[in-house]
Amino acid sequence: MAKKRDTDQKNAKLRGEKAVSRRDFVKSGAAAGAAVFSTSGTALAQVSPVEAIRWDYEVDVVVIGAGCTGLPAAIRARDLGASVIIVEQNFDVGGKMLHSGGQISLGGGDPLQLRDIRGERDAEGFVTAPRQHTVEELTEDTDFLFKDHTDWSVMDAAAQAPYRYNERDLHRAYADNCYATREFLMANYVRMGRISGTHGNGGMSRARRAVTFLMEGPATDIKKGTVSRQDAGIRRVSSSHFAPRFMEDGAKVASPGARVNGAALSRCLEFSAREKGVRFILNCHMDEIIREQQFSGRVVGIRASYSPRFHPQTGARLESLWQNGNIDDRRETIYIRARKAIVIGSGGHANNPQFRSMFYPAWREPAFVSSGWALLGPRGQDASGIIAGMRIGANLAGMHQNLSYGSTFHFPGTLATRDPYTDMLPGHPTFPFRGSTGIVLGTDSFQHLIVVNQVGKRFFNEMLVTVREGGAAFPAGPGKGQPRSGLAHVQGDWRNASADNIRKTYTEPNSIHAALAINEGSKPPDYLSGPIWTIFDRAAVERDKWNINPPFTSPTNGFFFSADTIEELAAKIYKGHEFQRVPLTYLAETVAKWNSYVDRGSDPEFGRGSDAPMYRIEKPPFYAATLYPVWHDSYGGLRINGRAQVVDLQGEPIPGLYAGGEASGGGNQHGLGRALVHGYIAGTNAARESST
Amino acid sequence: MMLRAKVSCLPACDLRGHTLFIKDHTGAGAGSVGLTEFDGQTNQTSDLVMKAPVEAGEYTWVAVCPAVVKDDVSYIEARAPISFTVKPHTTSVVVWDIPSAVVVSEQFRIKVGIKCSSECGFANSRFGVYDHEGARVATGTLPGDRWPGTTGLYVAEVELDAPAGEGLYTWSIRAPEAGVGIPHADGSSSFGVRVVSRPEHLVVVEAIDKESQTPLAGARVVMHPYKAVSDERGIAEVRVVKGPYKLFVSQTRYLTFGLPVEVDADMRARAELSLEPVPERN
Structure with a gap:
């Protein structure tokens, strides 16, 4: 029987090891051999661990995290003459950016908006697709963008107000740096297609999004802007180390032969960073940011550990795609001094159940992970950068804004995998952690199955389980919670947020909340909701043509089961899934009841039947997929x-400490644009700090 | 069932090599096992796998550690009861390929699968089909072999006569007595039989891809309880009785088409299906 887990023990242990107390820090400082301290708890204020640290490395700027904030920050700081080391907990560079869609919403009259307005192509002549928007839909300035991002009146289709709580100063700076950031990206090998719409919460009034691409060619060559077919991936067959996710066709927004997604952004920035002399210490988790005094003075460096x-099968250490610029340091603990500044680009807290449940206790369920879990x-996404900042006095911002975007937490609709957001295929070194790609279903395919909780009971209309609304963004309209679309949207109009408009546009299905609810298998003190299962039969597989063979499912990873009877299926799930802590007592009864509803043609419990046809679950073998x-x-x-700059509880910047992207708060904007601009700003200001 | 025993002595002694005997509820010897481990205080046996009694019920067996002399110390015989419950095997019944609508008094066929939780052989066993009033309306015989690709499912097809009146009836299948000398709990499964009068009207549904305006073959047409599948021309024919329906046409990767219809004559319907949007991921 699979070992049952009430907590994500492995992660908890890792976090426990890393969340070292000040007292532990003093001890480890002593162990480093530099000095002898009193380790009395009362003596903390009297000791000066900074002076005792033997620094293993010393550079101008230390960047924590090689992702969407860290890479641009490092490159920018390097461009301005600073020496830079990036420490990255993972074995490769890119973070979540690497498996993103590569969509970057900026705006405010950025270079790509202007390029499209003028009807021009890119300098290399790759972009042949026609302009997607009118001149009016592309025309704006930074003041207009700032107003768009702080428009109090915007309510989305879930009646949330995503822009209302955005930090003003942060978004003023964002608007003022979008132009420079877009230029910066283009100067560092990043190719982007035509502007097309805007990302969720990237503003309601103008089109601002461009997708990164590389042209398919005989070989991958960042300077030439090409990616080989093998590196770009083969649909439904393979990914690659270069691109963990299959790179999609970019003909519509760039040109025939263009392949788009976050690899075309991440790998290009990585290539440029390595070329410019940024050094990487990979497999290195930042454990502590060291400040002169715990709550005062400058930040002076970091402590990090080998990670x-x-x-999982060969036992070989995973290695990065490219090696130049890497420092292969395998010591258990290292100290890195930052003469000028530290930039936190360590990502968010989505994979830390204790942290993410701060505003939603149901999310303490450790079974559920962040997107890109296998890759990262x-x-x-363990909140380590945020926690390290908090330990030296940093304030938090915008935690409640987690609740203001439909994709923050949702059901992606991919069955039989723990990491359902990522459509990674075999070929990337971390695929074995997934074990299966998953069975990717559209919303309509849910007519062929039922969805049950950990005790085997249905809890919602299956046709609505994966339905979600995108964020409030251009071109707006009722589907985004707004009364008017496109250019007709009026910033700051009270009618946008009127009760009448909310009544008309509210479409939140709430299925995710039903799924996370307390059920008969929930036990105190955390009342974990447990795993969610889809139940279907052979007839469903045949009817809707699902491929349930490997690599789409795995016979061994505990996320997919088959059996000759429903009773046997329930037993297999209980035995074989690590987070199935209780038997699915009601599963057979639920299936029998469902079949009676199908015979009747209506579902009195959850309203199925009026929205899509219903099918009996009857033909063996029976299947369960998470x-x-x-x-x-x-x-x-x-x-x-x-x-x-990271700000403390008195509203003062912590000298030398910068952050951005998902490690920071106060900006409810989906996608890469926010983090890239933060990285650009942080890198600029970090390099301009005085050396200490 | 698997047993493991621990033996401790006062004073502590190493009894490795000594044998324990298991006596069943009749006092007959059921097995023996040696003590193989000693941790300084307690001796322990290895695992002993034994066969449970064939009758369900409560049982008490006894583990006997015979008297022994060790290092000039005599140890008297010790006994410990072993109490347990024997449960019957579970039998599961599955029923499928039930027509969604059967015309009154006509014959129809269903498939029946029966499986023991311990994968007992049900070859050639008979099972009963019972109607909504509990009367046995048919019997079936399971085949000699397990259904291919399964680990113990026996499958048979049964022909049945529909009731003479319209309605939704709940019938059931009851699993056979296994006849293999091992108790099995009663297994059964109920299923719905939708009985309708003879259809009066023909509904011809044309399934089309909305964007390309080309026919959709294999589209599923449902007018509950009637079902059909479209041919290469995108045409499906559904024969129904007069009345109101919700016409659904669905196809893999397409958004389901739904249309309320009132049928009081032969009719045609055109269903234009749009491809399901691909979710944005970033």
């Missing part, structure tokens, strides 16, 4: 100001 990942590993929700983005984190 390798090993292939157990320490990815339907896991995912926590995708993190909104809320360290409070930063317009200079990307």
